[in-house]
Amino acid sequence: MGNSSLQIGEIATGSGVTVDTVRYYERQKLLPKAPRTSGGYRVFSPKTIEQIKFIKQAQDLGFSLEEIKGLVRTGGSEECRQVRDLLRQKLVEMDEQIKKMKAFRRTLARHYSVCNEEYEKNGPKAHCPVLFEIEK
Amino acid sequence: MGNSSLQIGEIATGSGVTVDTVRYYERQKLLPKAPRTSGGYRVFSPKTIEQIKFIKQAQDLGFSLEEIKGLVRTGGSEECRQVRDLLRQKLVEMDEQIKKMKAFRRTLARHYSVCNEEYEKNGPKAHCPVLFEIEK
DNA sequence: CTTGACTCTCGACTTAACTCAAGGGTGTAG
DNA sequence: CTACACCCTTGAGTTAAGTCGAGAGTCAAG
Numbered sequence: 001m002g003n004s005s006l007q008i009g010e011i012a013t014g015s016g017v018t019v020d021t022v023r024y025y026e027r028q029k030l031l032p033k034a035p036r037t038s039g040g041y042r043v044f045s046p047k048t049i050e051q052i053k054f055i056k057q058a059q060d061l062g063f064s065l066e067e068i069k070g071l072v073r074t075g076g077s078e079e080c081r082q083v084r085d086l087l088r089q090k091l092v093e094m095d096e097q098i099k100k101m102k103a104f105r106r107t108l109a110r111h112y113s114v115c116n117e118e119y120e121k122n123g124p125k126a127h128c129p130v131l132f133e134i135e136k
Numbered sequence: 137m138g139n140s141s142l143q144i145g146e147i148a149t150g151s152g153v154t155v156d157t158v159r160y161y162e163r164q165k166l167l168p169k170a171p172r173t174s175g176g177y178r179v180f181s182p183k184t185i186e187q188i189k190f191i192k193q194a195q196d197l198g199f200s201l202e203e204i205k206g207l208v209r210t211g212g213s214e215e216c217r218q219v220r221d222l223l224r225q226k227l228v229e230m231d232e233q234i235k236k237m238k239a240f241r242r243t244l245a246r247h248y249s250v251c252n253e254e255y256e257k258n259g260p261k262a263h264c265p266v267l268f269e270i271e272k
Numbered sequence: 273c274t275t276g277a278c279t280c281t282c283g284a285c286t287t288a289a290c291t292c293a294a295g296g297g298t299g300t301a302g
Numbered sequence: 303c304t305a306c307a308c309c310c311t312t313g314a315g316t317t318a319a320g321t322c323g324a325g326a327g328t329c330a331a332g
Contacts, residue, residue: 007308007309008308008309009307009308009309018290018291019308019309020290020291020292021289021290021291023310023311024289024290024291028289037298039297039298039299039309039310040297040298040309040310040311041298041299041308041309041310042309042310054243057236057240058240059289060236061198061233061236061237061240062197062198064288064289065288065289066288071244071247080251080254080255080258081255083251084248084251084252084255087244087247087248087251088248090244091241091244091245091248094237094240094241094244095241097197097237098234098237098238098241100193100196100197101197101230101233101234101237102234104193104194104197104230105227105230105231105234107190108207108223108226108227108230109227111207111223112220112223112224112227115216115219115220115223116220118216119216119217119220122216143278143279144278144279145277145278145279154320154321155278155279156320156321156322157319157320157321159280159281160319160320160321164319173328174328175279175280175327175328175329176279176280176281176327176328177278177279177280177328177329178279178280195319200318200319201318201319202318
């Protein structure tokens with residue numbers, strides 16, 4: 001039974017966001033409503049830090065907060081099947097996304113080598129052939 | 137020598153954006169400044185459509201317009217080496233991104249199977265164990 | 273030579289996801 | 303008891319990437 005109640009500033013620094021963001025996430029229902037002390041201070045459990053990291057990670061991958069809310073269902077009254085179905089759908093979407101990323105990576109790699117060859121041949125003043133310059 | 141001059145509406149429908157967006161991209165220098173007719177209408181070549189599709193594709197993968205501008209260098213006066221270096225850097229970033237996507241996919245997949253098992257066991261009223269509910 | 277569809281600019285509005293400022297309470301150390 | 307670092311709410315501001323409206327010009331068809 002370690003000391004497991006943190007205040008908002010500790011949550012913020014622990015998870016790499018600002019206190020404003022933590023409050024914002026609570027308002028947006030991405031985090032459960034934190035209980036309060038008699039003085040009105042929010043009280044958090046340490047796992048809130050992990051929750052925020054999860055949110056940030058998903059966000060970094062292009063999920064909107066609205067979508068993340070779906071992945072996270074703070075409400076608790078949601079039925080398990082709904083969450084499960086949403087997760088399955090997200091998995092499919094991610095597979096597509098990964099595929100697209102790889103394809104785009106190949107596109108960029110091709111641009112890179114065209115660009116590189118041109119540079120090797122004509123030096124720094126080369127007329128860059130990438131994309132919009134490709135249009136000859 | 138096919139007919140190769142389109143007006144903004146054709147570009148827009150051809151690339152799946154609005155005319156406002158095309159003008160916006162021109163203002164933001166994501167597209168070269170289109171020449172005008174005597175009447176002031178912009179004149180585009182059909183490859184503008186491909187250029188816009190490229191932009192949209194990159195954007196869909198999480199690049200900001202500012203980053204895409206870097207990949208695209210409408211200016212023409214840029215040195216080839218700079219573009220090449222930027223491309224190389226972007227390739228590295230994309231590799232990281234793809235790696236992260238795969239890791240997150242695994243996270244979601246784990247959530248999915250936990251969720252699914254719970255559902256199989258306790259039916260639709262199951263207490264969903266995913267993430268924020270994991271904190272039993 | 274008048275429709276009607278299309279285009280032009282300019283400036284204001286929108287949405288997402290914060291971010292900040294003002295004005296005021298809380299809590300603990302000295 | 304008084305600093306001082308925290309915390310609170312409310313409401314306004316910010317940035318990115320469009321989106322919309324007003325008012326006006328262009329151009330092919332009839």
